[in-house]
Amino acid sequence: MEMVIATAVLAGSGVALFALVGQASQLARKAEERTVALQLAQSTLDEFLAGGSDAETETETETEGTFESDPRWSYRIEQSDIRASGQSEVRLKKIVVSIYRSSESSGAAQGTTDSAIVSLVRWLRAAKSNTQSSLSPLESMAPERLAPQALGSP
Secondary structure (H helix, E strand, O other): OHHHHHHHHHHHHHHHHHHHHHHHHHHHHHHHHHHHHHHHHHHHHHHHHHOOOOOOOOOOEEEEEEOOOOOOEEEEEEEEEEOOOOOOOOOEEEEEEEEEEOOOOOOHHHHHHOOOOEEEEEEEEOOOOOOOOOOOOOHHHOHHHOOHHHHOOO
């Protein structure tokens, strides 16, 4: 009788262990997927900003596409103007890069209907229309454009 109870306890422990291993494997796969998606989102955002693109001029845009390296991944870039309450001019631009992964059964183009795996948001100061020359987002952050106190100069 003791042998049957010991075998049942051992079998129950084995089943619990296998369930934990399966769950850990699934969570590791999800973490890896999120890491890849985050790297793709950061790369896409950097390319969008470095391209000087329309981040300074256009008001509301939405761009979608897939990655040549892996068409199962797709992205959406949304750009919008943000106005403070009571102000007529645009002071901020909001750029959102969302990364999607299509399921194995659907094509890459239909993968964007699912919720995003990751979304990165970047806020940019809108260029002044009359007084400031058109600068790219990277040029506007150049060290020579920063206040001397920020650089440690007297």
